[in-house]
Amino acid sequence: MPSPELRKGRHSMQGAVYAVTVNTRHRQALFRDASMAEVVREQLRYSDNEGSSQTHAWVVMPDHLHWLFTLDQGELSACLRRFKSRSARAINQVRRQSGAIWQPGFYNHRLRDDEDLRGQARYIVANPVRAGLVADVHEYPHWGCQWISRHVGIDGS
Template sequence: MNSTTKLLQPKHQKDLRKGRYSEVNQIYHITTTTKNRAPIFSDFSSARKLISTIRKSDDLNFTKTLAFVIMPDHMHWLIQLDNNATLQRIIRSMKSQSAKVIGMPIWQAGYYDHAIRKDEDIQNIARYMVANPIRAGLVTKVGDYPHWDAIWL
């Protein structure tokens, strides 16, 4: 890695990869942002294309999506890994495929993941995620926001 590449990386990006381990059937909360926090998913069509990409991961039995919300400049995705898929491969594929169908580079490098512990309430995590548009002031009721889903509804 040359010095220019090092300067272009977010300061602690390499720290995001420390201790990252993918485990089949493990549930993860993933958060990733658009490049420069551009509000790409304010565009209805772009948000729907990203949702289709997420669904394709489920259709291919790489993931089981438990919940997601697509915000204008980031997304939250609660998934369970299937079929020996690695977290890194799933995220790389989702970012690559969504950028292709939307027709431009859209993602910031890296992502945040949190492996859900057995004592954590998955439904509470999903509720928190899908309430994001309310906290951001985009809507007053979750049902008014079009870019989310959860298996419990």
């Protein structure tokens, strides 16, 4: 059951940038399977293509997703509900299973105008390094950022 605390103060603002974290149900490490992580990546693209979001950075960790995006239309909760629903159906189809994939709810932070968007993006894509999964983010396959090339360091060098 999602905590009401997650919704306190949540106000959707079109054109605002959000950093969102979505956990798998029971923190199951589904995304150690590269094909499951790719499904999530495809659904992020779908959200962008349908006009709901403009993705800036993302990383699919073994049991959760970090997603930095501009909310282009609609409500934040509706955008996440559509993403979670579509990705769950697609993941279940690949797994030939049924059932919940994501925990109810999500964590979000709306970036203020004075916050460093690129710094937040670097922070997000560096999650696999901080988690000890890899020594260098370029060794980790499940991330993307509009400002960081896979051939350039996350600090731009």
